[in-house]
Amino acid sequence: MKRTKIRAALEATGPMDEIVIMGWVRTKRDSKGFSFVELNDGSTLLNIQAVIDHTPEIEAALHRVGTGASVRIGGALVESPGKGQKWEIRGRSLEVLGEADQETFPLQKKRHSDEFLRTIAHLRPRTNKFGAMFRIRSELAQAVHRFFSDKGFFYIHTPIITGSDCEGAGEMFRVTSLEPGSDASADNDFFGKPAQLTVSGQLSAEMFALSLGEVYTFGPTFRAENSNTPRHVAEFWMIEPEMAFADLADDMDLGEEMVKYLITHILDHCPNDVELFAKWVDKGLMPTLETIQGETFERLPYTEAIDILKKAKKDFEYPVEWGMDLQTEHERFLCEEQFGKPVYVYDYPKTIKPFYMRLNDDGRTVAAMDCLVPRIGELIGGSQREERLDVLLARMQAMHLSEEDYWWYLDSRRFGTAPHAGFGMGFERMLMLVTGVTNIRDVMPFPRTPNSLEF
RNA sequence: UCCCCAGUAGCUCAAUCGGCAGAGCGGGUGACUGUUAAUCACUAGGUUCGCGGUUCAAGUCCGUGCUGGGGAGCCA
Numbered sequence A: 001m002k003r004t005k006i007r008a009a010l011e012a013t014g015p016m017d018e019i020v021i022m023g024w025v026r027t028k029r030d031s032k033g034f035s036f037v038e039l040n041d042g043s044t045l046l047n048i049q050a051v052i053d054h055t056p057e058i059e060a061a062l063h064r065v066g067t068g069a070s071v072r073i074g075g076a077l078v079e080s081p082g083k084g085q086k087w088e089i090r091g092r093s094l095e096v097l098g099e100a101d102q103e104t105f106p107l108q109k110k111r112h113s114d115e116f117l118r119t120i121a122h123l124r125p126r127t128n129k130f131g132a133m134f135r136i137r138s139e140l141a142q143a144v145h146r147f148f149s150d151k152g153f154f155y156i157h158t159p160i161i162t163g164s165d166c167e168g169a170g171e172m173f174r175v176t177s178l179e180p181g182s183d184a185s186a187d188n189d190f191f192g193k194p195a196q197l198t199v200s201g202q203l204s205a206e207m208f209a210l211s212l213g214e215v216y217t218f219g220p221t222f223r224a225e226n227s228n229t230p231r232h233v234a235e236f237w238m239i240e241p242e243m244a245f246a247d248l249a250d251d252m253d254l255g256e257e258m259v260k261y262l263i264t265h266i267l268d269h270c271p272n273d274v275e276l277f278a279k280w281v282d283k284g285l286m287p288t289l290e291t292i293q294g295e296t297f298e299r300l301p302y303t304e305a306i307d308i309l310k311k312a313k314k315d316f317e318y319p320v321e322w323g324m325d326l327q328t329e330h331e332r333f334l335c336e337e338q339f340g341k342p343v344y345v346y347d348y349p350k351t352i353k354p355f356y357m358r359l360n361d362d363g364r365t366v367a368a369m370d371c372l373v374p375r376i377g378e379l380i381g382g383s384q385r386e387e388r389l390d391v392l393l394a395r396m397q398a399m400h401l402s403e404e405d406y407w408w409y410l411d412s413r414r415f416g417t418a419p420h421a422g423f424g425m426g427f428e429r430m431l432m433l434v435t436g437v438t439n440i441r442d443v444m445p446f447p448r449t450p451n452s453l454e455f
Numbered sequence B: 001u002c003c004c005c006a007g008u009a010g011c012u013c014a015a016u017c018g019g020c021a022g023a024g025c026g027g028g029u030g031a032c033u034g035u036u037a038a039u040c041a042c043u044a045g046g047u048u049c050g051c052g053g054u055u056c057a058a059g060u061c062c063g064u065g066c067u068g069g070g071g072a073g074c075c076a
Helices: A006-010 A056-063 A114-118 A128-150 A202-212 A248-269 A271-280 A285-294 A302-311 A328-338 A389-398 A404-414 A427-435
Strands: A016-031 A034-040 A048-053 A070-079 A087-098 A195-197 A214-222 A235-244 A298-301 A343-349 A365-373 A377-384 A420-426
Touching: A006 A016, A006 A048, A006 A087, A016 A048, A016 A087, A034 A070, A048 A056, A048 A070, A056 A087, A128 A214, A128 A248, A128 A271, A128 A427, A202 A214, A202 A235, A202 A404, A202 A420, A235 A248, A235 A427, A248 A271, A248 A285, A248 A343, A248 A365, A248 A377, A248 A420, A248 A427, A271 A285, A271 A427, A285 A427, A298 A302, A302 A328, A302 A343, A328 A343, A328 A365, A328 A377, A365 A420, A377 A427, A389 A404, A420 A427
Parallel strands: A048 A087, A298 A343
Antiparallel strands: A016 A034, A016 A070, A034 A048, A070 A087, A214 A235, A235 A420, A343 A365, A365 A377, A377 A420
């Protein structure tokens, strides 16, 4: 069963007398005496074309072959006399591995809508667009690890099941081993206390930054929010670096470097796949990516952002006032109209940010930052963490958080505390940025959204 | 969760004022000696999302539910 992947076959430097290709039929064109069969095996966006002369056996096999069938074709790799491809297979044998009933196979040669393809999420990776998407997704994940590895960051596997509502950020999914209807008190449950799926690995990551220096987590996170937008799902992946002996400026430097690195990596490693998105999904994709690569991100204190928004000749639905959180319309105005490039807004009012963000000397803002990018909105959210035990305790009290619940977190400030900073980046949002895809459900294999758990 | 829009053949859509439900693609059959989302001919294919109402008559109007999409909130 030794096969050559189509990607390798198409990159061949010379003809080959013997080659075996296996893949799924994208299209078949019959002529008198011979047929063209185009195969895709997922190794690349491109198909390979096989030309097969008819014999009684071949014709019988071809009769069972339609779009979607999987086949094994043996023959020779030869230069193609036709236009459109350098190499093709001169087929000598054709074996049908799996038929696809043409009456019921849902994928046709023509383009489908994204909405329809979501209803067949198990088959959509067989399309050009979603094949390209998931190759890019894989490459992007590898690039994340390489970026951090090259910089000496350690990869920490923070827990998926957690026992405390880490940040108080967002609704959490309950984890239980109890049968429905049984005594649902947490005392009887597996852990003897309430358990949830994590919403962030940050607090755990901080412990390891304050031990190993520079670390990151990259894993799934869960939000039980009933939010129905093209930018939210219940299960998504987040990248969370955490650095000891670093401040907010270091944090913003890292985020900017990382975004640029990831874009460059994908452009270098997935040119065909990215080109598909630039051509069919977002005509402005390449200029957008080049802008992000080439421009220095704007760094704008929250207070100045408010001034800009107040002076803007623009009718905002939500009135602008110091102390409020920026609304979607404000974020879009800043990065799309005012600056036309990614913008860091930093030093937010402490009242709208979580307890662990470091209090600034003005007493009213914290060292928080959000990275806003055109079309996506918030790509990165981070902060310098509050390393001073007394200040941290005061903030927790003000926010009615129990000291006992966070005893281990507070220990890091009791014993050898140090300045540190980190951020979270939504992996899917980065993928949306790189591909120009506007719905997060189309950058995930099997997206989880309210009332949707089919696959 | 709130606001708006949509739901008609396998897919993408059309159907004028409420008056016989249609096209392209896809499928099937056949033709064709180099095709490129091949081409040409023929052909099959419908509970117009569900329920209720108005009307001589409803795909079309009204109510309601479901599903999908967009915007907002929450956020990554």
